[in-house]
Amino acid sequence: MLGKIGKTGFGPTITVVILALALLWPSLINGEPFYMPDTPSYIRAADAGVYKLTGMESPWTNEFHDRYAAAPKTAASADAVIETTPANTADNAPVALAGRSVFYGAFLYIAQIFGNFWLAAVLQSLVVGIAIMLTIRTCMPEQSRVSLTIRILAIGLPIVFLSSVAFFSGFLMPDIFAGLGLLSFVHLAAFWDRQGRMERLFWFVLLLSAMLFHNTNVLITVSLLALVVLGNLTKILQVGWKPVLVVMASILLSFAGQSVFYWGVTKYSGNAPVMPPFLAARVISDGPGYQYLEKHCKTEDLKFCRVLDFPVINHDQLLWSTSKDEGVFQALSNREKREIAALEKAFVLDVFLEYPIEVLVASFRGFGTQLVTFNLPNFNYNDKQKAQYQEKIPSELFSAQKQSAAFKNTMPTRFWEISTFIISGLALLFLLGFIFRNFRQSGHLSKTAIFSLLIVVGIFANAAICGALSGAKGRYQMRLVWVLPLAAASLLPNRQRRMEAAQPTE
Template sequence: MSKTGKTGFGPAISVIILAIALLWPSLINGEPFYMTDTPSYIRAADAGVYKLTGLESPWTNEFHDRYSASPKETASTAVGSQATLTDSKDDAPVALAGRSIFYGAFLYLAQIFGNFWLAAVLQSLVVGVAIMLTIRAFVPEENGVSSTKRTLAIGLPVVFLSSVAFFSGFLMPDIFAGLGLLSFVHLAAFWGRQGTAERLFWLVLLLAAMLFHNTNVLITISLLAVVLLGNVTKFLQIGWKPILAIVTSILLSFAGQSVFYWGVTKYSGNAPVMPPFLAARVISDGPGYQYLEKHCKTEDHKFCRVLDFPVINHDQLLWSKAKDEGFFQALPNRERREIAAAEKAFVLDVFLEYPIEVLAASFRGFGTQLVTFNLPNFNYNDKQKNQFQDKIPGVLFGSQKQSAAFKNTMPTRFWEISTFVVSGVALLFLLGFLYRNFRQPGRLGRTATFSLLIVIGIFANAAICGALSGAKGRYQMRLVWVLPLAAASLLPNRQWRKEVIQPAE
């Protein structure tokens, strides 16, 4: 099979049409979609720009509010006491890990025209390229069937019947979960038939996905473990060049996160803090609460305060600012750092005492995540609206109030159902295709390897998100669109039955 080469304007035309189609929810809404976390991404990047250059933007006001008295300033006014310096450092604002400054920088740069349309357009263009390359990987150009018409005949139904278009216009890194998964499987399955430009596209996209969100790193590492095991057992035959390239991307993502940690520590005096997601998870699921009921009578645990809460809910535990509901966001900065530092030991103690219960709860979360298909983030509730009013600069909030999502008129129900149906049908098709391949002797071919890794990636996402944060529609909907894309791309390939024993390159 020859490598991808120059094929005229057909691919570019396909990408442009797909990108325009992907903008349909944002066009109906009147602007791209926000989430309450969106301002946190932008403000983190804005704070970095302000510290480095002194340039201010409408987002800088919160930086001034939070850091109006830095640790050094506080210390200098307190008679030079070392104790005061330590206290002021501990009480300094908490910078959260997990909110990628790299994606924040992307949004920050995308608002150069005073709004976020550029972000939606760029994300849609990248998704359009990924869809086009996926379809063309299954329908080679030299067979005369990878025309613009064929690409659009497969790509447009995926755009209009799945969740992908919603997340292309979502001002969150969610769309990069599916793009990261596609990047990995393309590199692993089709490395030998790709040209340099295509390899570079997938490698950069994989790196971006991992820099933009930590769960994408976990999914990538999970898939890498499957590939290595498949190679060792000779079930798969994936060359060491793509494996080395993927490992390099993982290491670069670690390096990028290290630079972020170093920068925050240097300029704020404190390392970023990862919210105690696992502690909230085990408490909300039950085992952690049981552990506290048993041990708080005789031992002093940082999490014992939850026993006095009237309601135990994972999200409330983390993000509620009410002290009778939350054990993290509701606390002073010093205590938030202490809670985060105590998480690992607490979760380990809970697991050692209630291993079956913890595993059972994780499995329930995994199963629930697999079947959770909804789009609640695309019509804003009252709580979200109040948070937007507090966090979003006035000119942007004024525009947001005119959006369909703000008025709760954004149509989503049809696409919740259609995504469930097309994804379910696609999954069954891919599983049937894999079953036929597994019955054949020899190693899996390229197409079967691609399909296998796609399915495993979907399940890995559900396991990771369901266990760490609990089942939420957006965790599933952000990447499940790759299932119908893979299945629909596979259908026209008349040669797939002959590729069963053809090794992946």
Template sequence: MQGRGVLAGLIALLALLLLLPAALNRGVLQFPDTTTYIRGVDAAVVAATGHSSAWSDDAKRALAASGVPAPTKAPASGSGELAVSATTPAGNYPVVLSGRSVYYGALLYAADWLGSFWWVAIVQALVTATAVLLAARRVAGRLEAPERLWPVLAVALVTSVGLQVALLMPDIFAPLAILATAQIALLWRAMVRGERVFWWLLLAAAALFHSGNLLVIGLLLGLLLLWRLGRRTALRLAPIALALLVGAGGEAAFGAAVRKMTGYPPVRPPFVAARLIADGPGRDYLDRACAEGSTLTLCQYRDSIPEDSDSFLWASGRGSFMGMPPEDRRRVAAEERGFVLAVLADQPLAVIGTSLRNIGGQLLRWQVDDIADARLGGINRDKLPPAVRAAFDSTRAAESDFPSGYYDLLAVPVTLLALATLLALGLARRDTMPAAARGYVAIVLAGILLNAAVCGAFSKPHDRYQSRVIWLLPLLATAVLAGSRRRVPAPAPAASGTAV
């Protein structure tokens, strides 16, 4: 019981340390995509209950400014669903994008309803602190002596994990999903019921909160399956597969709800097509195919497609995905798979080469400026409701005054030192790192590499994508060091001696 109290105290203390960046910023950190998560949930609330908020009023104004008639309630049906106005041309209903989870948006919406986004940071801090210390005590083998885990608290001070906790984005759940996968696969049988429930719920939530997590967990599960078949290792994979099914089911339910409400399925932005066009092979293929009379919708915009993939996806001008009419956006998204396969068949070596270059670049990007500098991130404050805008304007990030240089300065030396420590203890001094701990480190390293592969190959490399997971290396190094400083048991005297 005493050990549980110490562990709970450490979790509370670590949560407070994780909230320091938000306190230093004078508020949580926002990102351009934050409002999209909230408005998705807000639209569902309006459709289901008719309740309007500052977010939905702002969305209606934006919709009216776009020239597309706003949806109206179905007359006299009593269903409460939104129906397309009779004056809306077929195919011109605003496109609902997938990839911005309504499930994570619900967390943001609830916090806004409670009056402060600080609730999101507090929840994320408590969940992260719990996961970090539960993982550390297993890796270190300190189940009965959690007080020896205090060095793990330093991770909150020398890495950028606190920034991910303070950020109103599901980024923090990417590294937590990797920890949960390792924990469940290796230690499911060793955990008590409450610990199993925590890790499984965390993994399922991560799968629901972002489709990128779903992909990384799925790839990691595939590697673990090969590991179990190849080495006949006892790994528990069924709970991981079940969490993946929850994530996939959540996406399917969202798609069905959007189709029922609007008549159209949600549209996933063409990330891979954008990446291939920006890298060159996709643009080369498009030039030739369009000249030969291809019917690809992108051929209508060939001469105005931006060079940068982010500009192609999110800018509003001609040639950009978001600047296209709704029906063209749906066609481009539907044609993406055929386009990608055609480009891959046309220039396989070029596609592989550029993908490897992007993955390598993503793997080494650990800075935090795109998180901590709101102006650099491109937040449009005019899209924020007045109360949210006022809170945002009071933060240091809004003034480009957040001391992100501290985290950038520490990122490289701390990460390299942690990696060197893990390699030294895992290879040179294998006796100090049990097999279970080595397996844990191997799974986390695989997860970090897969995160870089998914983000680098399927999207444009960004610092935020890798800095959100790279702090796992200092965490594991600290935990392994805490476990390697165990006292050597004294020889048992006679028959009644007890181990120390």
């Protein structure tokens, strides 16, 4: 068996530095890290908290003043007067969105104190570099004739330059932490006995950060934890209970962190954060929800009935369009946003009870589509995004952004869309074959086979969750699919795996 590793720290620092520098290549070509229209929302949430607590302003604080000003601005029309008159009431107070992590926002807020977001890209790349190094090192045979440094670079650099990981390392969104969270879970679960305290602490903090940064990472972690608990009870996986307890502790801490956020927003704004009605928009866009409305709106006054008059039904448009002829959330007044969000659960449940097969088929279709969606559209900005950036980003940052390759639509992405699809598909086939051969030879799964199985299940869980909740998008797949070739390449030259498969699992 492989002995415990990690007692001497994180190993060869030079490999981490080289990998981190290599991971910055898309950002360097672009001229700066990459934005998404949601990026300003994360920063403004953190900036609002800092301003409320300390009174310290930043270039992002102007919008806080605009939204939370005590007196409404003079309206230019009668319609505007109607919209702005109740601005002082608690009912119509600005809506703080749940799902935009204030913790990741704080990370970006601290990074931009130096005038730009390069620090965020560098730190994310360093963390990814450490995760890649530890993964390769953990799978390395004790008696390997190849030096650790050479092996890490020989595996890590092709992953950096042939997969999507470098794009997301420089992305000003929490997306990269989906892959890092998945790696954290599988390392804790499969390789607990091989790790020293510092390595366990690294993966624990990284897993907790991933769950604090985005809710889908919590769902993926809970799904994998349920599989591990079932495997322990049936003795098929035999992971052990220590890592289970540690992962449970991280989940509870993430819930506590979200509770603090909800408490803070409620205390200072008078209203709890609002989760946009993602599921309601999903079932309407998929068809069952629309059928339900066609049937019941003739006799019932449902808040979602207005979608029957919309010329186009699209999930993102339903949520984020500011036109009342297209949207059922962002287009509404703040009071109506809270009302429709509160009605979402009952509506989705009613739709499912009436059209269960249709909802399940649509969810499965979204899952399948998500699995095969490999593209990087977020790294060249369209006209709508440019308009949003001009409105939301402070002028000094927007001036720099206009010089970026993504803003000019010259960022090369097609090669990496194709290469990521190819190497991820080959890696998936390798891992499935590795798991099958391992179980067939010994009747149980070794540590490396458990590692492989959890990676594969995590990829599928991500596709199921994102495909069902938000619809298939390339970014949901590309943000963590790089973990597949990393795992496969780390195991491929491991001559010890046959010996390990014949030995009993601890």
